[in-house]
Amino acid sequence: MTPDEIDALTFDVFGTVVDWRGGIIRDGTALGAKHGLAVDWGHFADAWRGLYQPLLGSVRDGRRPWVPLDQLHREGLLQVLAQFGIHGLDEAEIADFVRVWHRLDPWPDAVAALTRLKRRYVLATLSNGNVRLTVNMAKRAGLPWDAVLGAEVAHAYKPMPEAYLATARLLDVPPGRCLMVAAHYSDLVAACGQGFRTCYVWRRAEYGTGEKHDLPDDHGLDLVVEDFGELADRLGV
Template identity: 45%
Template sequence: MTEVKLLLFDVFGTLADWHGSIAREVHGLLAARGLAVDGAGFATAWRAEYQGAMEEVRSGRIPFCKLDLLHRRNLDIVLKAQGLDHLDEATRRQLNLAWHRLDGWPDVTPGLARLRLKYRLAPCSNGNISLMADLARRNGWHWDAITGAELARDYKPKAIVYLSAVEAFDCAPHEAMMVAAHSSDLAAAAAAGLRTAFIARPNEHGPGIGETAASVPVDVSANGLIDLAERLGG
């Protein structure tokens, strides 16, 4: 582990409580317009469209586009499915930007501050750069750079996303560690030559719905970023 210089972070689920935040935003915005909507159910349905939309890009069926655009496409699908196709354009834009207003898990801001004393830090997310910047400003996260899908012009778990982040910092793959709450993300990063750290987020998809242990081999497992800092000697 002494060779690791760079920590790369998944964001949705690992650092940010997307489910709770989107549920809150959906309920608030639609309730203000007199619409009773199950915010938690809507958040789950919206996220369920996530991988399929990115696969359109990964497979080459459509050109690369930012996640904001895929989120909007997915939002329109869910609104139609839930009988809310009449929702006005301004509200749709506000809803789509809810992904820019996610709250971090409580351990993340202090954990990143500790890790930053020893390592260079960057998100390696499928989220676009403006989205990552907004989340950082909202939550007090300090990055050395923003890497990920927009830099690579492709989506995880394609190897180019991890390797372009590593290359941006002039590191070799084994000098970087991918930190994520998703075993599939870590398996792909390991296949690209990175070290890996699993973060348990048992409530990612709602209370009691999330990965509590990695289902693939990893270098480190932790219960949050403060725990990760302690395990890495920070």
């Protein structure tokens, strides 16, 4: 794959662009201090994120109608609060904690490298995050997306094919000229299945010290990079 074979870069967001675990620990710690809670917020973050795929699955397989990710995050939070024995948060605190996903910090290389990449390529999110979540995150962090697309506009959660195909269609770019960028091999396999080119990014701190990555040796991807700076270098921008 050469740089001129690509028109658009589509990005997974949680874990790939932003640090969800660090953000939950940050805001959980502040909430815990306010309420005098003794909670391991890293474990809490992992438990909340652990409910992500089961909750998405209930929409993907048609057991329930479409709901935006904010709603699934809320349902997951209520379960995890109960599991950790945290009671006594009021509705405003719960609603605000759900929105921690709108306030996640980007990995340190992200904004500068995306700004470089934007000069030559169309940059779009291809996340399971809903549009408003992704817009709020971008405004706060300065992420320079050209378009916020993905699951909500497709009404299909990744890894359903329509999430990828609707995004490529709205960008008016053939899937083969879209480069899917993600820190998760499973996302890239699904994108590749729809004809996308693929780039794996190592985000070694995504799961804290408990590294948990899924890249096999015989991955067959187009690119594997350490961070977005290396991606920009490899694409010559």
